[in-house]
Amino acid sequence: MATALAPAAAAAPGPAAAGPMVEIRKLQTVFTSPERRLVVHDDLDLTVRRGEVLSLVGGSGTGKTVLLRQILGLEKPSMGEIHVLGQSVSELGRKGAASRIGMLFQHGALFSAFSVLENIAFPLRELKTLTPTLIREAAMVKLQMVGLKPEVADSMPADLSGGMIKRVALARALIMDPPLLLLDEPTAGLDPDSSDGFVTLLRSLHRDLALTVVMVTHDLDTLFELSTRIAVLADKKVIIAAAPKDVIAFTHPFIRDFFLGPRGQRAMELLREYPFAI
Template identity: 75%
Template sequence: MTDSVVQVRKLWTTFKNGDKETIVHKNLDLTVRRGEVLSLVGGSGTGKTVLLRQILGLETPSKGEIIVLGKPVAELSGQGAASRVGMLFQQGALFSAFTVLENIAFPLRELKILKDDLIRETAMVKLQMVGLPPEAAGKMPSDLSGGMIKRVALARALIMDPPLLLLDEPTAGLDPESSDSFCALLRTLHQGMGLTVVMVTHDLDTIFELSSRIAVLASQKVIINDVPSQVVTLDHPFIHDFFLGARGRRAMALLPGSPPPI
């Protein structure tokens, strides 16, 4: 039986605004298997990024249980959490006053257990691992392109070699060439580091290029969590609209054995 890295059980997420209560997740179940790339997709308001942040421990569900790497997610919070779970935020979330190298090294510096020269060496290794040259180390975030910001943020997320990587819209805002290049980098790192990846994305090319399985959020729960070729066969309005339009058919050409797009 395949090990599970993330288990979400009977999860409820509700938000209150005065007397009004909105239920985002209701008895939601999700399992993420070790070594896979799982994409979370769904319409607006289905709580994809909320679920990602709950897995990271940044938000607390109203009810239910989240087990990450064999422990309740609350036990992963605080110092040392970055050694278990890495997170790439949609806009990169780099510190504007820090250089590239300082941004990458930040999680290690916070632990205060390594000497400065070792921290710098480790950060330089990660800088080159994500395809950036050594001379980029001294640049400021304001000097970087969108693709470079994503790579620096990814290097920071991986600085402590976490087994689990969470990605929020990893290719959002990138031009097609940069997006393809970033997908290729993610694929290489996933295979080379043995990562388990959970990804929220709307980009169909990214989904079909990287996903081992796709979990579709609709009706306040996960309605299917399966390989891409099976997900697209489910008779559901969101799946018809999202996957089976012209863009979806073109993207599905990436699937092994798929017919060419019409």
């Protein structure tokens, strides 16, 4: 049975259909305390093209996850503008953001007192006026879309493996059929087999649902297998956003240490292995 919500790929095109998925301009993020003033982003610009998988990499404290949360509208930048499909995130509101953006948090962020099905269905219950039957049917479609069996629906998060938690959280991120998916360290904490399976799932969903993906990851295999472009955060801004081979060739201390240091041999192997086109 079809999901109760229309797939994002089939949505009627709006005025911004031909434009970028995300535009970030002149972004500044400042955290202040009685002891100090910390500038994380300063004059940061970034464009996310429709249909791409853009990965954010950077050192500790460069604000990669903060940037994801700002795109989602969970945090407000100190200055600057973020637009999703041509509309300011600050004007979208909770329902508008949920219909355009799904987010997979690093540790899943499932509600421990809710069953798997209740976790997946939660955004629908909160933001849509649908019958319980339609909500359950839509949640079951997403459960199976992420490769889980129907009998998992009534399980509790405490009974799930790490890989299953990631898949349930992904199903919840997709329940509103958003065109934009944000991933924060999607394979963190997974064993190699579970990580490989999850990356394969993400590739399939990106293709089949015509998703645009913005991802934060430190894992080189995940980075090179999924990314069509990489944006590097350093010096409080995006210093380059380009195809992986062009990023590696870019001269900057962080890029030299991240890609060409102890992990450089693996990076070169992956560069030869993946064509960077999904």
